[in-house]
Amino acid sequence: MKKIYLMMGITAFMSCTSIGEDKEIPLEKSSPLLGTWKLVSGTTIKDKDTVTTDYTKNQEMIKIFNESHFSFLRHDLNHGKDSTNTIYVAGGGRYTYKENEYTEYLDYFNIREWENNQFNFEFEISGDTLITRGIEEVKELKVNHINIETLIRVKK
Secondary structure (H helix, E strand, O other): HHHHHHHHHHHHHHHHHOOOOOOOOOOOHHOOEEEEEEEEEEEEEEOEEEEEEOOOOEEEEEEEOOOOEEEEEEEEOOOOOHHHHOOOEEEEEEEEEEEEEEEEEEEEOOOOHHHOOEEEEEEEEOOOOEEEEEEEEEEEEEEEEEEEEEEEOOOO
């Protein structure tokens, strides 16, 4: 009898592999955003002002999506040694998606005033490139601009 329970326990344990170990979720059954993306450029448009940032120079940012959450991390490439250009940004939270639209619910951010806001984006994936476009509005900070980001999928 002990052998039967032991075998049942082993079978149950072995069938509970977690996503990300050695198992990949087929994209057609999961979020098309799933994975790690490196930010290449970002454009903000406010009124008649347009600012484009090249995220491949002196800094790096990645954005990670799993089935239910996203996170982003950005830092300078000087490892904080240049005090005039030290950058560290981190945030994340839940997200939902439908077809070519997704909504970020920003639960965590090192700039706390941005927390507890939601941001709606349209997205397009072409090959290994993700382009997002949406309005970021944080009334308390008087932030209201269009945000366009171009990201490249990070390969394993």
